[in-house]
Amino acid sequence: MRAAIIKKQLLFKIALACGYLPMSVGGLIFLIWWGAREFYALDLYKLERMGYDWALIALGILLIGLLLLVVFLVKKGKRGLGKSAVILVLLLLNYPVCRVLLGKRAELEQYAYVKVKNNTEQDHIALSIHPYFPGGNAVRLARGKGKVFRYTPEYTYTGDREYTVNTATLLVQTPNEKYRITLPPVKRDDCRRFYVDKDFILQNE
Template sequence: MLKKAFYWIGLVCSSLTLSVGSAIFILWWAARAFFAIDLSRLGGFGLMWIIISVPLALIGLVCSGIAAGYDSNSKWFKDGLPFIISFSNIPALWIILTLETNIAERTYFELRNRSDKNIDCVTLESVSFTKELGSLKPGASLVSYYVPRYLGGQNDQSMPAVEEVRVVFHTKADSVTRTMPYAMMGWCERIAVTDSLTLQQ
C-alpha cells in the first residue's frame, strides 16, 4: 500500500507540472491565434506555475524514487513513468519559452466584415512582406498576424516608429487599400470593416 501511495503521489505531481504549464501556454496562444485576444494575465500565472513546479517536481521525484526502490519486484516502465514525465518538463519548458518568444513578437488582429460587400481576397502588404489572408464574406471575420518592423526613432505620440502595413480589399468592382492601425509587437487588435471598406477599431 505504501508503495502504491508513493507511486501515485509521484505520478500526480510530475503530471501536474507538465500538464498545467502546457495548458496555460496553449490557452494563451489559442486566444491570440483564434480570437486576437491578449490574455496577458496568463503570463503571470505561467511564471507563478514555474515557481510552484520546482518543489512539486522534487516531491514527485522523491516519492517516485521511494516507490521504485520499495521492493525488488518492480516493473521498470511503470516505475520509471513518473521519472520520464518529470524530466520531460525540461525540454517542454524550453520549447514553450522558445515558442512564447516568437509568438510575443507578432501582432495579431481580427478583421470583421460589417459591410454588405463580399470581399473576394484580403491581402496584407508592406515594404518587407506580402501576405494573402483569403476571402471575407459579409458578417464573417478572419484572424491573422504579422511581425511589426521597427524603423528606429519615435512617432508624434512618442511611440516607436514602425513600418506601415496596408490591407487591400479585392472585390468584383475594384480594389481598395487601407492603412492598418498602428500596432507594436505583442499587441492584439480587433478591427471592423465598414460599408465604405474603411477600418474601425
C-alpha cells in the same frame, strides 16, 4: 494488508502525478493562450501571468515528486525499480517540455496578430495587408466573417535607441472597388481587432 497495499499504490500515484501534472497543466495553459492569439487575436495577459506563476508552483511539485520517488525506492527496493524509472522519466521530461514552451513563447513574441472582420454590406470582400501579405494571396471573407493575420512588423530606427513601427496598409477589394486603409501602428507581440464598416472605414472592435 489491503490498507498497506493501497497506501503503497497511493504513494506511487501521487509521485506519478507530480511528474505529469506540471507539464500537462503548463502545456494546457500555453495552448489556450496561443490559440486565443492565433484564432481570435486575443492576448490573454492574465493567462500568460498564470503560466509564469504555474512554473514556480510546478517547481515545488517536482521537488515533492523527487522526494516521493526516494521514499518509494526505499520502501519497494529492487521490486520498485520499474515504476521508479517511469516516475523519474516523467519528472525529467518536464525540463525539455518547459524549454520548448519557453522557446515557442520567444518565437511568438515576434509576431503581431491582427483580426479584421467584414462588417460591410458586401457578401464577399478580399483582404490583404501590404507589405506583409501579397495581394495575390488575399483572403476572401463573407459578410460577418473575420480573419486573423499573423505577421512580423518591421521597424525603422529613428535615433537615440528609438524605433517606430513601419506603416502597414489594409487592402480591401470588392467586385467594383478597391480600398487602401492605413492600419494603426501594431507592434510585435500585440493583438488588435478591427472591422471594416459599411462605409469601408476601419473601426476598432
